[in-house]
Amino acid sequence: MRPLLCRFALALFSLLLMGCQVTSLSSSYVSTLSLNTLYDYQLSDAKQQPLTPIQAAVQLASFDVVMVGELHGHQGIHRFQADLFAALLQQPHPWALAMEQFSRDHQAEVNRYLAGELGEEQFIKQANAWPSYKSDYRALFMLAKEAKAPVIAANAPLNIVRCIGKFGPEYLQRLPAKERSWVAKQLTLDSDAYKARFMANRHHGQAPSEAQFAAQTSWDDTMAESINDYLARHPSQSVMLTLGRFHIKEGLGTVQRLQARNPALKIALIYPVTADEIETEPQAxxxxxxxxxxxxxxLTGEPLPTFSLGEPEC
Incomplete structure (x- = not known):
């Protein structure tokens, strides 16, 4: 073989070998990544197979809705949400972002910010963004903004939810038509598994009331209705929803309420657990x-925090 051809063959062999090594390292990295910092995460599918966000996005491309649960304020989860949504945006069909962290009454402000009609400070103020927006959700939101992907302000307004918690679902009948439209048309008040789990929780030793459950499910039903209505108007799109993990635990809550509205939807759930919860938080x-x-x-002996949202103005 001529020297030049030999060198070319050797170079080609080296590139092929390097490609094999990169694939192997990538696979190893996914399966053995350690959780050294609060920014780290490990994703595995329902078969406990480790995945990168890019690999996950390929598998999730055929789903109508992906719900990513979170522990509010956990940096690793918020990093993952942004990584996954960035990967989903690379898929052939369009994706929208739905967020528990914004309520329906501020959809116009969300749209104005996406359109470049508001600066960030005015957006945060006018859209009543969560106090942790800059640290937890800015990167995710900016991905949607840069990609011109829709953002669905999916939740019910907190002030209305608090009034439901005080007066029960009957409070909704007092609202003007516009404000009533900010909460789901129908609340799921049946004695289902979600209600049983919610009522089993105790706050300062007291069981929740029926009115408090109505407030809880007003969040779930409103988020479910928001997504279902959006997909009815945009059937070629898919939606990624960010929300607290209690809302999707064991496939209940928001998941149930969305499936009840449209059983045909294909829904994927991504449930976060901390390294010290693995054995106590199995997620079928x-x-x-x-x-x-x-x-x-x-620490042991330290007092519980005392805070109050005050009396709602209903």
Missing amino acids: QSWMLKVAALPPAR
Whole structure:
């Protein structure tokens, strides 16, 4: 073989070998990534197979809705949400972002910011963004903005939810038509598994009331209705929803309410667990997002926090 041809063949062999090594390293990285910081995460599918966000996006491309649960304020989960949505935006068909963190009454402000008609400070103020917007959701929101992807302000307004919690679902009958439209048309008040799990929780030793459950499900039903209505208007799109993990635990809550409205929808759930919860938080029918354990909120003997949202103006 001529020297030049030999060198070319050797170079080609080296490139092929390098490609094999990169593939192997990538696979190894996914399966053995350690959770050294609060920014790290490990994703695995329902078969406990490790995946990168890019690999996950390929598998999720055929789903209508992907619900990504979160522990509010956990940096690793918020990093994953942005990584996954960036990968989903590379898929052939369009994706929209739905967020628990914005309520229906501020959809116009969300749209104005996406259109470049508001600066960030005015957007945060006018859209009543969560206090942690800059640290937790800015990167995710900016992905949608740069890609010109729709953002659905999916939730019910907090002030209305709090009044439901005080007076029960009957409070909705008092509202003017415009304000009533900010909450789902129908609330799921049946004694289902979700209600049983919610009522089993105790706050300061007290069981929740029926009115408090109505407030809870007003969030779930409103988010479910928001997504269902959006997909009815845009059947060629898919939606990724960010929300607290309680709303999707065991496939209940928002998941149930969306399936009841449209059983044909194909829904994927990604449920986060911290490294110290793996054995106590089994999640059937869910993908698992493993993240580092959070520091203890309180040490033994330290008092519980005392705070109040005050009386709602109803």
